[in-house]
Amino acid sequence: MKHLHFALMLMLGLSTTACQPKKTPQEKKMAIIISTLNNPWFVFLAENAAAKAKELGYEAKIFDSQNNTALESDHFENAIVSGFQAILFNPTDADGSVANVQKAKDAGVPVFCMDREINSNTVAVSQILSDSYSGSVAVAKHFVQQLNKKGTYVEILGLVGDNNTWARSKGFHSVVDNYPALKMVAQQSADFDRNKALEVMESLLQAQPNIDAVFCGNDAMAMGAYQALAGAGKADKVKVFGFDGAADVITAIKEGKVSATGMQFPQVMAQMAAVFADEYLRGKRDFAQKIPVAVELVTLNNIDDYAAFGKK
Numbered sequence: 473m474k475h476l477h478f479a480l481m482l483m484l485g486l487s488t489t490a491c492q493p494k495k496t497p498q499e500k501k502m503a504i505i506i507s508t509l510n511n512p513w514f515v516f517l518a519e520n521a522a523a524k525a526k527e528l529g530y531e532a533k534i535f536d537s538q539n540n541t542a543l544e545s546d547h548f549e550n551a552i553v554s555g556f557q558a559i560l561f562n563p564t565d566a567d568g569s570v571a572n573v574q575k576a577k578d579a580g581v582p583v584f585c586m587d588r589e590i591n592s593n594t595v596a597v598s599q600i601l602s603d604s605y606s607g608s609v610a611v612a613k614h615f616v617q618q619l620n621k622k623g624t625y626v627e628i629l630g631l632v633g634d635n636n637t638w639a640r641s642k643g644f645h646s647v648v649d650n651y652p653a654l655k656m657v658a659q660q661s662a663d664f665d666r667n668k669a670l671e672v673m674e675s676l677l678q679a680q681p682n683i684d685a686v687f688c689g690n691d692a693m694a695m696g697a698y699q700a701l702a703g704a705g706k707a708d709k710v711k712v713f714g715f716d717g718a719a720d721v722i723t724a725i726k727e728g729k730v731s732a733t734g735m736q737f738p739q740v741m742a743q744m745a746a747v748f749a750d751e752y753l754r755g756k757r758d759f760a761q762k763i764p765v766a767v768e769l770v771t772l773n774n775i776d777d778y779a780a781f782g783k784k
Contacts, residue, residue, distance in 0.1 A: 501531040502749055503551035505544060506562045507588065509536040511664065511692050513716050514562060516781050517586060517738040521560045524746035530557075539631065539663065541568040548572040552579045558749035559583045560742070565633035566591045582752045584745040587738065589635045589762075598748055598759040600741045604636045607734035607767025608643030608715065614732045614771060615648060615687060615713055622653035623684030626676050628697060630664040630689035637661075640689050640715055640734075657683065662693050669696030677704050684710060691716035691733055698729055717770060719780035726775055734767045738781050741765055 502525040506518045522532035535551070537544035541564045551559055552575065559576055561583050563569035573583045573595040585599040619625070627644070630637035648654050657680050662669035669688065673696065677683075686701075688694040694714030701707045707729065714721050717735035724730040748759060770778050777783060 498555065498557075499531060500529055500753075501533065501556050502558045502560060502746065503533055503535060503547070503554075503556040504560045505535045505537060505547045505551065507537050507544075507564045508539045508664075509534075510538070511666075511690075512720075513691070513718050513736075513738060513781065517562060517742050520739045520742035521586065521746055524743045525560070525749070528746060528750045530746075530750070537564050539564050541565050541572075544569060545572050545575075548575055552576060552581055556581065557753055560586060560745045560749060561596070562586050563588045563590050563634075565631075566635045568633060570595060582749060584748050584752075586741045586745045587636070587736070591635070593761050596761075597752055598745075598761060598763060600744050600748075600763045600765065602636070602736045602741070603764040603767050604639035604715075604734075605643040605646075607736070607769075608640040609647055610767070610769040611687070611713055611715060611732055611734050612644045612647035614769060615644070615685065615711075616651055616654065618711055618731055619654060619685055621651045624655045624657045624680070624682070625685040625687060626658040626660070626673075626680060626683055627656055628669055628672055628686060628688045628693050629659060629661040630693070632661050634664075637664075637689055644687055662688075662696065664690045664692060666692040666696040666699075669693035670700050671696075673697040673700035674703070677701070677706065681706075685713065685731075686710060687713045689715055691718035691721040694730055694733070695720050695724065698724065715767075717778065717781050722770070722775065722778060722780055725770060725772055728772070732769060732771045735770045735778055735782070736767055737765055740782075 504521045518534045525532040535547040569590050570592045576583050582597045585596045662672045686697050691714040711731045714733040
């Protein structure tokens with residue numbers, strides 16, 4: 473009887489196992505880790521990356537690093553532990569972010585950089601970057617024309633730890649420094665932040681009340697600088713130049729408040745990163761380490777061809 477009882481138990485056991493649902497495959501999901509969401513440009517980048525990931529069949533979650541590499545590190549750990557299969561990444565710091573990407577690589581999670589670069593060619597699968605240097609060369613040529621090759625100006629830099637800051641500054645100076653009658657009287661960082669740029673511009677104007685122009689490393693800072701100039705009653709005397717192609721600067725160029733900007737294409741970079749991640753997860757491995765995305769000069773002459781963050 474014991475043997476019969478055991479046989480019945482075995483059959484019952486088998487039948488209950490057979491009735492259990494099959495294990496569902498792992499959820500498909502991508503993490504989108506962004507340097508800061510305190511700037512409409514990065515919000516647009518994040519939302520386009522998320523939308524493309526969803527279109528490709530992935531759940532997408534956006535993480536805001538608030539320009540803090542330590543918080544960014546927490547986001548990476550969270551993404552790895554939570555089973556995200558890929559990370560679409562906009563770094564906080566070219567050097568400081570390398571360790572975070574290495575951590576993901578060690579865990580088998582591919583990382584694709586968007587817009588901002590890290591100082592390593594071995595940890596991210598691919599880096600899709602605006603051609604900031606060439607874009608700033610174009611802005612600088614327009615700057616020289618607008619100032620008739622003479623005058624004084626200030627430069628407001630972005631985050632000192634971001635390679636885009638220096639690529640834009642170097643591209644700009646590669647042109648402007650050839651004109652000895654164009655003199656830079658101050659150069660200061662405002663971290664790509666509109667409110668900081670407002671404060672920086674206010675203090676610069678106290679020291680240099682008679683400048684002719686200001687070159688800003690992004691459009692948020694250009695709007696902050698314009699606000700300070702307007703507050704000081706100098707908006708019609710000082711020409712403002714930005715970089716990004718943000719909505720408020722497109723409007724400001726139409727209204728004659730800002731002279732020019734370099735139009736980046738965040739939608740292109742975000743969508744490309746999501747597509748690359750999907751291709752990687754489906755087995756593709758041959759990706760270019762760096763992919764430059766062209767930047768276009770936007771002025772009053774061609775403003776009708778552009779909308780916020782891209783062409784019409």
